[in-house]
Amino acid sequence: MTADAQPDAPLGDQYMPRMSLTAGQLPKFTDLGLLVISIAVAAALLALFGSFNLVGAILLGGPLFLVGIYALAFSVEGRRRAVNRVARYVIIGAFVLALVPLVSLLWEVISKGLPRFDWQFFTETKRNVVGEGGGAAHAIMGTLVVTGLATVFSVPVGLFTAIYLVEYGKGGPKKVITFLVDVMTGIPSIVAGLFAYALFSAVIGPSKSGLAGAVALTVLMVPYVVRNSEEIIRLVPNSLREASYALGVTRWRTIVKVVLPTSISGIVSGVILAIARIIGETAPLLVTMGFTDSMNTNALPAGGMNPMTALPVFVYYEYTRPGRPQQAYFDRAWTGALVLVLIVMILNVIGRYVAKRFAPKINR
């Protein structure tokens, strides 16, 4: 044993004082009490300046609380525990901060969207409607047509690409495709719209149509389908494939009869989530589909200009180009937004449910 290792050197004691195990501790409900007081003080301050509101009180009371709890904890518990305490509340505060816009947004969409959330909204178009009344049946139909087409285009391409990446691809080509899917994920939606527009202009001249919108959405949707399906197919254990090969089943039949059925719930859920992702897209449709107040179920660019309206575009135009009375247009915009949010939420819930409920029990 070396002499240096004698740990009785004074240095350590200087930095690691032999503290008692117990430390001063703030009473249990100090934090909560202080939080209430801080918010109350903030509210009083705001009221003093004549601009009281609850969100402001919380946003101002939060920092007040942090300073207070740090000072308190520092004096009772010491620096390290005070920092730890404050860090915890800052982190919880970050979550609360993110909740504020979400709650506010949902509240506004629901409260402002409900007045026109009626039968008429879903059954009538806006054709020849000036002012109040009318509905968004044409826009909802437009969204269904365009999203439906985009799904029909993207699912085969995306699914087969995923199969390629998992089952067939190797080496360079696989890397290239993976890279390209990454690139595609990052394409801004407006650029996808410009591409579709440019494509149709080059082929048939300047035109607006549902088909062009569907092509734009396809560009955005394919990478999601590939990503989601690839992840799921990769989860299928190799032992299942080998079991199938051992029975003399060919490769493609193994994929169709064993791999895909095993992962079908994940794939379906992935597709639903991909639809949820693109169904709210506005920008690409704004550039490719034009705008109409009438029902149009024909997506083909017959005669060049064959405009179709999708729900997000409807919301945008109702809000940004209102007629008179303005409120009627705003109401329709908010109801459109509510419907859109509902659709996306429902798709998300269904997607998650399918993934959970129908997931095969893979023993791994």
Added chain:
Amino acid sequence: MTVTGGNVVSEDLAPDQSLLVDRRKLGDPVFKGFSVGSGMLILVILAAVAAFLIVQAVPAFVADAADLPYGNTWGYVAPFLFGTIWSSFLALLMAVPVAIGIALYISHFAPKQLASPVAFVVDLLAAVPSVVFGLWGINVLAPALVPIYQWLGANLGWIPLFGGNVSGTGRTMLTAAIVLAIMILPIITSLSREVFLRTPGLQEEASFALGATRWEMIGQVVLPFGRSGVVSAAMLGLGRALGETMAVAMVLSGGRNITFQLLTSNNPNTIASNIALAFPEADSHAVPQLIATGLVLFVITFVVNMAGRAITSGHGFRLAHKRAHKEG
């Protein structure tokens, strides 16, 4: 092509037909063809995106500036480019700390039962369509911020960022950046959360055993481990912010004014937002120029996204390398 694997193969017997490749069964090659073809189609689509954008944009770059509706294309796109980068940078500045906070809350602070509901709530934000964010931003957020902006302008107006005439509508660069920050929050949060959750438990324990508080453990172990993951998450978030269109188009009162001032009505628009606003009314001369600006946007987001991926894969590589080293 004969396959002889058995032990009783006699010379005079014809090779067993059942072991030969059956040329009539086209299933395998056809199926493989579809798969490979789909992969190739991805390549074709991307090439087409680039090609058609370039072809349509060429006139805007080569034509004489006097013949173009918006003048020289580079001069036209410059303020929008500035606005795009400035707004996204601000959004990132606000979103990253909050996202790290939420991610840490989910990964290291929240009780087990609470972690996944919290994650779900944050994911809900990602599900809201951007046009709805725009509606909310212009209707709720912007008016709510006006008093704060006025206070900032009156009391901190000497700081250049808060200088200029304070907007009365709240449709300022700062408002647009806040909306963008909210929109990119979920992706940065969920990617950061994934990295934080992968922090080796052994190292967390080592830190605790040395007498670290939870926060000290996070500073000692979790953040250093997750740093590159967070950077790449931020890059991907930045890519989203750069390309975001509708929310900015609705919230920002944008023009062609290059300024760092955050609170005025005279803001540089973003590329994407400008296209969305101008395209529906653009005539055949203006369209190529707008497409040209779209091409610029495409290139920028491409570079940013690639940088993000490179950091991620570099990270993964380093981890794999480390593991190999340990086992070796």
Added chain:
Amino acid sequence: MAKRMELQDLNIYYGNFLAVKGVNMVIEPRAVTAFIGPSGCGKSTVLRCLDRMLELTPGGRVEGRVLLDGQDIYAPNVDPVRVRQQVGMVFQQPNPFPTMSIRDNVLAGIQLNARKMPKAHKDEIVERSLRGANLWNEVKDRLGSPGNGLSGGQQQRLCIARAIAIQPEVLLMDEPCSALDPISTLAIEDLIQELKENYTVVIVTHNMQQASRVSDKTGFFNIEGTGKPGQLIEFDLTEKIFTNPSQKDTERYITGQFG
């Protein structure tokens, strides 16, 4: 330095599951105490109670008392962080911080308390701790290189240096050699012999020879069956446990009839 630990009527739970039942023992200072027993018997769980690491496992909680020189570390106003500063721990897998250099690894614990420290003092602490872990001569020329560039045995000694840098009273070791080769194991065993001159050492081991080589006292833990709680069967001088155990189960275990 080196404090006595006393375990009194210790019951350990994971959620509602009673993992270890009714442990009573006295761990002497400046001696090595070994915990042995078949896997799943709760010896590591007991060890993790001694520095309040157990409560970091979701659901983990403790009934009874653990006294550190007479003071109950589970008393309501005790700060677990301070307990862990006095009771250090070394783990089964060497776990140096990969983002830190060798030097920073050693200083990791002490810098939590003292953020500003003159360089000379840091140097002194680094050298003393690394010497204390018999690692100084091997790494003194590359203190700036990453801690996980070392071999497994060196990494484990680095972890020991990191643990003794904060000058704990007690050093807990959870199967510190199970991931190491025989030569590294010997180096650690030698080190344990030196460490006991200054610390209270508690070591959990799978390896009975190791227990008999390094420890002064040995506790044998066993479990009656799956789902049953682990118990301390016998606790005595190591020599007695390995030559003349008073319990039948202990004898069966050390003669290799089960476990």
